[in-house]
Amino acid sequence: NAGVTQTPKFQVLKTGQSMTLQCAQDMNHEYMSWYRQDPGMGLRLIHYSVGAGITDQGEVPNGYNVSRSTTEDFPLRLLSAAPSQTSVYFCASSYSHSGALYEQYFGPGTRLTVT
């Protein structure tokens, strides 16, 4: 199993550009989520999904869109990049059952810089 994979590893964007961060998992996990990691702030939840076709907002959703058309993939779209979106982005997935969330597996991260 590859686990949770993310592409690209690094990206530089200019203000106003759009892009999609890719996330895939091969563990058949229902639950997937996106976090951003900023110094001194831990990880903050952007969006999450509890299954294909179901997504919901996390703590900091503004400026980001997600969709979940398959169990495996959960892309994160930046609509119009801003310098405030410079961060490290982590995707995570987990098996869930009857409302219980099991261990979350994290991808290696995407380091995004917006100039």
Add this chain to the structure above:
Amino acid sequence: GDSVTQMEGPVTLSEEAFLTINCTYTATGYPSLFWYVQYPGEGLQLLLKATKADDKGSNKGFEATYRKETTSFHLEKGSVQVSDSAVYFCALKGFNDYKLSFGAGTTVTVRA
């Protein structure tokens, strides 16, 4: 809402020293508590967890006990190694919730 407060770093220790990282939480009901570790250049890995009061999670020589009376989940290790150098995150999952709330992270550096 649910939140986690953990000890600010950075923390620098010598090999074989005792490590404690404090973590306290605010939550309604009965949350589950976690410690995650992030080694340089990598994603987060689950280190240990506890799902109810008085549970003790342990892994790789690390321990943490879920204390409901003090709303705490402090991480301890009796003798650290250079390979324990990492960022440690305390996290909480509310009862019947899918989301994890993370603390700010504590950077630990162990010197030989």
